[in-house]
Amino acid sequence: MVRSAILLDQPSKSGQYNFYEISNGQSVQVEDIILSEKAKESNRLDVVHHMMVMLCDEKLHLAPIGPSPQNILDIGAGTGLWCCQMGDDYPSAQILGVDLSAIRNTVYGTPDNVRFEIDDIECEWTFIDSFDYIHCRYMYAAIRDWPKLVDRCYNHLLPGGWVEFQDFDVHWYSDDGTYDPQSALGRWFSLFYEAGCRHGRELSPGPRLEGWVRRAGFKDVVVKKMRVPVGRWPKDERLKTVGTWNLLQVIDGMEGFSMALFSRILGWSPDAIQAFLSEVVKDLRNPKMHAQFDLYIVYGRKPESNNGQN
Numbered sequence: 389m390v391r392s393a394i395l396l397d398q399p400s401k402s403g404q405y406n407f408y409e410i411s412n413g414q415s416v417q418v419e420d421i422i423l424s425e426k427a428k429e430s431n432r433l434d435v436v437h438h439m440m441v442m443l444c445d446e447k448l449h450l451a452p453i454g455p456s457p458q459n460i461l462d463i464g465a466g467t468g469l470w471c472c473q474m475g476d477d478y479p480s481a482q483i484l485g486v487d488l489s490a491i492r493n494t495v496y497g498t499p500d501n502v503r504f505e506i507d508d509i510e511c512e513w514t515f516i517d518s519f520d521y522i523h524c525r526y527m528y529a530a531i532r533d534w535p536k537l538v539d540r541c542y543n544h545l546l547p548g549g550w551v552e553f554q555d556f557d558v559h560w561y562s563d564d565g566t567y568d569p570q571s572a573l574g575r576w577f578s579l580f581y582e583a584g585c586r587h588g589r590e591l592s593p594g595p596r597l598e599g600w601v602r603r604a605g606f607k608d609v610v611v612k613k614m615r616v617p618v619g620r621w622p623k624d625e626r627l628k629t630v631g632t633w634n635l636l637q638v639i640d641g642m643e644g645f646s647m648a649l650f651s652r653i654l655g656w657s658p659d660a661i662q663a664f665l666s667e668v669v670k671d672l673r674n675p676k677m678h679a680q681f682d683l684y685i686v687y688g689r690k691p692e693s694n695n696g697q698n
């Protein structure tokens with residue numbers, strides 16, 4: 389079953405490359421968010437949703453939450469597509485999606501058991517503290533303090549409740565040497581990573597998730613690592629499709645990923661960034677390059693008893 393509607397629009401020519409935040413329902417420029425929040429970004433996030441679900445064999449989650457969860461939280465809900473599809477799959481559940489911004493998918497209708505709140509997930513949680521499942525996907529570059537967030541998930545879950553993180557290790561590589569760290573793409577990645585680190589964000593939370601989840605006290609922890617191809621190069625048909633969506637979203641997101649970081653953190657001019665990105669996109673489109681990066685899925689259960697024995 390294909391779960392997501394995919395809409396694509398033309399690349400933005402607006403030239404606005406700032407950090408944004410929602411304040412009193414208005415989008416205002418601040419220093420705090422790396423990724424763009426325009427319509428283009430909303431469409432790109434729906435492509436990523438589609439890709440992630442496909443990587444998980446068309447499942448919205450891997451944690452064994454049972455057939456009738458009651459309260460589900462989605463951290464950084466993005467377009468809300470995940471929440472809406474969970475709402476349809478689990479009519480027993482009330483689903484809350486929290487995000488700094490309102491960039492919701494308006495094609496997929498919102499089920500009655502789904503609601504959204506605009507809030508900063510790194511501030512004190514004002515919503516209920518009795519979730520039986522908390523989901524947090526694709527939040528790299530967004531979270532300042534991951535251990536604190538994981539602890540907060542633990543504290544807001546019911547005993548026996550599940551947490552699930554799905555996030556990337558954004559280091560690009562290839563198995564056959566066709567990804568060249570000295571290429572424009574390779575240099576772009578080094579600069580992007582350096583700028584993200586200087587901005588105080590974890591750009592590769594994936595490999596660290598297990599440690600944070602275990603340290604918070606979760607039990608029955610399961611870790612899955614998946615390769616995410618970029619491009620149509622895999623022989624396997626499913627991975628070829630994943631790689632095609634991934635290439636599409638990377639190219640579509642390149643401006644948004646780069647402009648704020650390269651201009652504000654590295655001091656590049658918009659013209660220099662655009663010229664560099666056109667070289668990077670040429671590399672991305674090179675079918676001889678077999679690039680990939682990794683996705684980590686980590687889920688665990690809050691013990692039934694306080695001493696963690698169960």
Ligand SMILES: C[S@@+](CC[C@H](N)C(=O)[O-])C[C@H]1O[C@@H](n2cnc3c(N)ncnc32)[C@H](O)[C@@H]1O
Pocket residue numbers: 421423433436437463464465466467486487488489507508509510524525526527530531
């Ligand atoms: C890369 S998107 C991922 C969206 C969604 N989780 C998904 O998998 O499609 C990151 C989302 O996190 C939101 N975000 C970033 N920082 C946040 C924060 N401190 N609190 C709540 N949402 C945040 C952004 O507005 C954006 O919608």
